[in-house]
Amino acid sequence: xxxxxxxxGGTSVGTIKKIKKVANIIEExxxxxxxxxxxxSAMSGVTNELIKKSRHISNNFSGAEYDVLVxxxxxxxxxxxxxxxxxxxxxxxxWLSWQIPIFTEGSHKNSRINEIYKNKxxxxxxxxxxxxxxxxxxxNRNERVSTIGxxxxxxSAIMFAKFFKAERCVIYTDVEGIYTxxxxxxRKAKKIKEISYEEMLEMASLGAKVMQPVSxxxxxxxxxxxxxxxxxxxxxxxxxxxxxxIINNKIITGISSTHNDAKVTLVGVKDKPGVAASIFKxxxxxxxxxxMVVQNISPNGKETDLTFTIKTEDLSKTxxxxxxxxxxxxxxxxxxxGVSKVSIIGVGMISTPGVTxxxxxxxxxxxxxxxxxxxxxxxxxxxxxxxxxKKALTILHKEFKLEK
Amino acid sequence: xxxxxxxxGGTSVGTIKKIKKVANIIEExxxxxxxxxxxxSAMSGVTNELIKKSRHISNNFSGAEYDVLVxxxxxxxxxxxxxxxxxxxxxxxxWLSWQIPIFTEGSHKNSRINEIYKNKxxxxxxxxxxxxxxxxxxxNRNERVSTIGxxxxxxSAIMFAKFFKAERCVIYTDVEGIYTxxxxxxRKAKKIKEISYEEMLEMASLGAKVMQPVSxxxxxxxxxxxxxxxxxxxxxxxxxxxxxxIINNKIITGISSTHNDAKVTLVGVKDKPGVAASIFKxxxxxxxxxxMVVQNISPNGKETDLTFTIKTEDLSKTxxxxxxxxxxxxxxxxxxxGVSKVSIIGVGMISTPGVTxxxxxxxxxxxxxxxxxxxxxxxxxxxxxxxxxKKALTILHKEFKLEK
Numbered sequence: 001x002x003x004x005x006x007x008x009g010g011t012s013v014g015t016i017k018k019i020k021k022v023a024n025i026i027e028e029x030x031x032x033x034x035x036x037x038x039x040x041s042a043m044s045g046v047t048n049e050l051i052k053k054s055r056h057i058s059n060n061f062s063g064a065e066y067d068v069l070v071x072x073x074x075x076x077x078x079x080x081x082x083x084x085x086x087x088x089x090x091x092x093x094x095w096l097s098w099q100i101p102i103f104t105e106g107s108h109k110n111s112r113i114n115e116i117y118k119n120k121x122x123x124x125x126x127x128x129x130x131x132x133x134x135x136x137x138x139x140n141r142n143e144r145v146s147t148i149g150x151x152x153x154x155x156s157a158i159m160f161a162k163f164f165k166a167e168r169c170v171i172y173t174d175v176e177g178i179y180t181x182x183x184x185x186x187r188k189a190k191k192i193k194e195i196s197y198e199e200m201l202e203m204a205s206l207g208a209k210v211m212q213p214v215s216x217x218x219x220x221x222x223x224x225x226x227x228x229x230x231x232x233x234x235x236x237x238x239x240x241x242x243x244x245x246i247i248n249n250k251i252i253t254g255i256s257s258t259h260n261d262a263k264v265t266l267v268g269v270k271d272k273p274g275v276a277a278s279i280f281k282x283x284x285x286x287x288x289x290x291x292m293v294v295q296n297i298s299p300n301g302k303e304t305d306l307t308f309t310i311k312t313e314d315l316s317k318t319x320x321x322x323x324x325x326x327x328x329x330x331x332x333x334x335x336x337x338g339v340s341k342v343s344i345i346g347v348g349m350i351s352t353p354g355v356t357x358x359x360x361x362x363x364x365x366x367x368x369x370x371x372x373x374x375x376x377x378x379x380x381x382x383x384x385x386x387x388x389x390k391k392a393l394t395i396l397h398k399e400f401k402l403e404k
Numbered sequence: 405x406x407x408x409x410x411x412x413g414g415t416s417v418g419t420i421k422k423i424k425k426v427a428n429i430i431e432e433x434x435x436x437x438x439x440x441x442x443x444x445s446a447m448s449g450v451t452n453e454l455i456k457k458s459r460h461i462s463n464n465f466s467g468a469e470y471d472v473l474v475x476x477x478x479x480x481x482x483x484x485x486x487x488x489x490x491x492x493x494x495x496x497x498x499w500l501s502w503q504i505p506i507f508t509e510g511s512h513k514n515s516r517i518n519e520i521y522k523n524k525x526x527x528x529x530x531x532x533x534x535x536x537x538x539x540x541x542x543x544n545r546n547e548r549v550s551t552i553g554x555x556x557x558x559x560s561a562i563m564f565a566k567f568f569k570a571e572r573c574v575i576y577t578d579v580e581g582i583y584t585x586x587x588x589x590x591r592k593a594k595k596i597k598e599i600s601y602e603e604m605l606e607m608a609s610l611g612a613k614v615m616q617p618v619s620x621x622x623x624x625x626x627x628x629x630x631x632x633x634x635x636x637x638x639x640x641x642x643x644x645x646x647x648x649x650i651i652n653n654k655i656i657t658g659i660s661s662t663h664n665d666a667k668v669t670l671v672g673v674k675d676k677p678g679v680a681a682s683i684f685k686x687x688x689x690x691x692x693x694x695x696m697v698v699q700n701i702s703p704n705g706k707e708t709d710l711t712f713t714i715k716t717e718d719l720s721k722t723x724x725x726x727x728x729x730x731x732x733x734x735x736x737x738x739x740x741x742g743v744s745k746v747s748i749i750g751v752g753m754i755s756t757p758g759v760t761x762x763x764x765x766x767x768x769x770x771x772x773x774x775x776x777x778x779x780x781x782x783x784x785x786x787x788x789x790x791x792x793x794k795k796a797l798t799i800l801h802k803e804f805k806l807e808k
Contacts, residue, residue: 016460050480056420057484058491065490068483068498072476076454079472080461086469087462094472098502099547143503 001125003166004034007135007157010044011174012231013077022231023084025172026130030090034167035125037160039135040081041153042073063108067137067147071097074134074153082132092130095121097145102138102156110149113138113156116163133160154215162222169224172231175210177238178203180402181255186393188403192253193236196243199253202345202379216240243347251348251355252400257389258341261291262315263371264322265307268331271298278327279306286321288314292341292381294372303331307372309383312337339371340389343381344396356380362399366391405529407570408438411539411561414448415578416635417481426635427488429576430534434494438571439529441564443539444485445557446477467512471541471551475501478538478557486536496534499525501549506542506560514553517542517560520567537564558619566626573628576635579614581642582607584806585659590797592807596657597640600647603657606749606783620644647751655752655759656804661793662745665695666719667775668726669711672735675702682731683710690725692718696745696785698776707735711776713787716741743775744793747785748800760784766803770795 006026013019022040029036050070054061078094085092100120104111121131135153140146148155154171161169176191178200183189195203197220204213210228219226219240229237269275276295283290291309298304310318315335322333349355359380363370368391372383384392397403410430417423426444433440454474458465482498489496504524508515525535539557544550552559558575565573580595582604587593599607601624608617614632623630623644633641673679680699687694695713702708714722719739726737753759763784767774772795776787788796801807 016457019461053420053480053484054487057423057487060491061487062490065483065487065498068500069480069487072479072483075476075479076457076473079469079476080457083458083461083465083469083473086466087464094469096472096502096549145500 001035002033003037003125003164004029005037005039005157005161005164005166005169007039007153007169007171008041008081008231009153009171009173010041010047012172013040013042013081014044016080018231019077019080020084022081022172023088025231026081026085027088027090030130036130037121037125037164037166038081038130038132039153039157039160040074040077040132041135042070043077046073046076064144067108067145071134071137071145071147074136078132078134085130085132090130091128092132093124095131095133097134097138098143100133102133104138104140104146104148106146106149108144108146111138111140111146112148113159116159118163121164151212151215151218154211155218158215158218158222158224158226161224162218166224168227169219170227170229171211172229173210174230174232175228176230176233176235177228178210178240178254180253181393181397182257185257185390186397188394188397190403192238194239194241194246195253196246196347197240198243198378199345199347200240202343202376203254203256211240246347250346250401251352252344252346252396252402253348254345255393255396255400255402256343256345257393258291259386259389260312261309261339261341261383261386262312262318263307263309263334263336263339263383264318265305265334265336266322266328266330267305267334268303269306270329271302271304275328276306278325279322282321282325283310283318286317288318288321292372292374292383294374309339309341338386339383340386341381341383342389342392342396343379344400345379346400347378349380350377358399359396362395363392366395368392368395405439406437407441407529407568408433409441409443409561409565409568409570409573411443411557411573411575412445412485412635413557413575413577414445414451416576417444417446417485418448420484422635423481423484424488426485426576427492429635430485430489431492431494434534440534441525441529441568441570442485442534442536443557443561443564444478444481444536445539446474447481450477450480468548471512471549475538475541475549475551478540482536482538489534489536494534495532496536497528499528499535499537501538501542502547504537506537508542508544508550508552510550510553512548512550515542515544515550516552517563520563522567525568555616555619555622558615559622562619562622562626562628562630565628566622570628572631573623574631574633575615576633577614578634578636579632580634580637580639581632582614582644582658584657585797585801586661589661589794590801592798592801594807596642598643598645598650599657600650600751601644602647602782603749603751604644606747606780607658607660615644650751654750654805655756656748656750656800656806657752658749659797659800659804659806660747660749661797662695663790663793664716665713665743665745665787665790666716666722667711667713667738667740667743667787668722669709669738669740670726670732670734671709671738672707673710674733675706675708679732680710682729683726684712686725686729687714687722690721692722692725696776696778696787698778713743713745742790743787744790745785745787746793746796746800747783748804749783750804751782753782753784762803763800766799767796770799772796772799
């Protein structure tokens, strides 16, 4: 069987009109003789409404009941999609997670799918049926509804693609695909045809909010081709696949940027084992997300400088935490608002020397000062003044010929 | 185990505030050491919203998917009630019909509960848990969600009371109980303390819309005491029970009336077998609800007069159907708008002679003309001019001392 998994996000099924469009998309795959497994999210807005209700009931609403509550949203969307397909003359039906079943492990609100029973869905596919399956949920070994914490319906789609050895998993969403950089920032941004899992992971964690990193990682581990595309326009999207599938002579695949960051530098930190942990533990405890961390070697073996970035809104809290931290010893601390991180990402840089130099030269040509540098195998990030972000995106996009 | 089934209707769980009140009501029963089974409807308005969606998807929406769709409403309500009880420190949880399971038979949108597996709920009650169970639904033998056509959540509550041999089934709704007559019609109407199943059946079908007749009938067959009361005010409601439980020296329990009726009389109908069927078959086919039917004996053995009532809005349709009906033979047909049916109901009339006479005399004293009379064992109905309805209710209410 040639199986394709189609996943529709909340905005794709957000209205009756859009659900009808979704049925048309499914019809097209059916015409191409695919066996189709559909995974749907709840209609956009519904889940938030339900969560709001739970908060009004209790500021500490039971996790188990939260899962029963919010999982109703996908049930509604699936029955409507199935109803539309039946109306169009197809054999289709909704499948709730207990009917399959989809088993999860882990705690309520934050579980993971660990097993999908294949028998019923396989027979149904063989009979020519189109199963419409509730994303974002499963049941646990106690037969209670449990929702998937991270990745949501994307994670459900990837797991179905894995268990059913699907040829492809298509994620329908409200964007046309992954872009070389944020189109809202740079009009010249172009849709990327193909991107490796690794690049996508770097893009995702750096600001491309199309898919949750955990789902991309699951796709990577199971070597599942994922296509991200829009359910509104009939255009090909972006294929996320393994490196060796990509025939692409570009060195850089995309450029991402963050905004509203603040930089913290501890100068003259006593360099001894465990000092980094002492700094970051209280921040993490206070739910402050630390992004870039740069520490240089200690020139004298005694002291070092450590820089990290946080969201600007966390700055005053961070200041207090660092001041109150008795476990660390440093000469002075510097805080700076209004910085942004610009990163170039591309598997091509592994085999191409001089990429770092080209990036720095391009920024220098526009008199953009680089404050901090951090690199990984397929990514180079620099910290610059926030006001230079757009200028930096423009020159780097041009330098690495991404508009072509 | 002393078990009580508490059923909350849509208006009782219509808002977060009301759901909190429901949790308080449950708490009171818990304090009295009852084992409590809670059945909940969907929050008021939700089911209609979902049905509207299904109609926009298809004018012939799949019954199976309709059941998946609308059953989500009870799921939401149950998780919120359970969440509130947990918040208050009780052991509680939602139970979806597949988790119990509740089995149904019959077709989608119109099934009936025929079996409830007791094991899990019994253990849960023994552990001191409060199960909050989705009303109006079950699963069929194909493991598909199916909703209960008639009676809805009331029917679920009665079935749970039956299977668990509950001491009482309490139906919480938006009225305080059953009244001697419609309080909107007659301010002197009084709440009835106790009413027999049979009287309630007559009251229900005659306009008291508190409980569906099918659920009252189920309660009657299983000898389940049903209390109807308000979830808003702390007052005792009306107990529906078997005749022998009622210590009540009133002859008449209640008076009901219909409005907006029209009367149709066929004069000189050829009296032969099957003639009534020939008249009513095409009306039924056109979904015209025929209420009162009166046919007198044929004085000459050849011809008879037949009168029936319908809703006024069906009158023009009925006129056409009778005119087009080639299968019946009559001399002339009379139509009359603006009539209403007034009925007195009471098991007391069985053993009390002269009730009919007292009714007719009371009406005559107010110069109210009786057009048609129809009686059953515990009910006497008369057809009068619509404009006299209130006058009739007032005099009959007084005649049978219902305000006492």
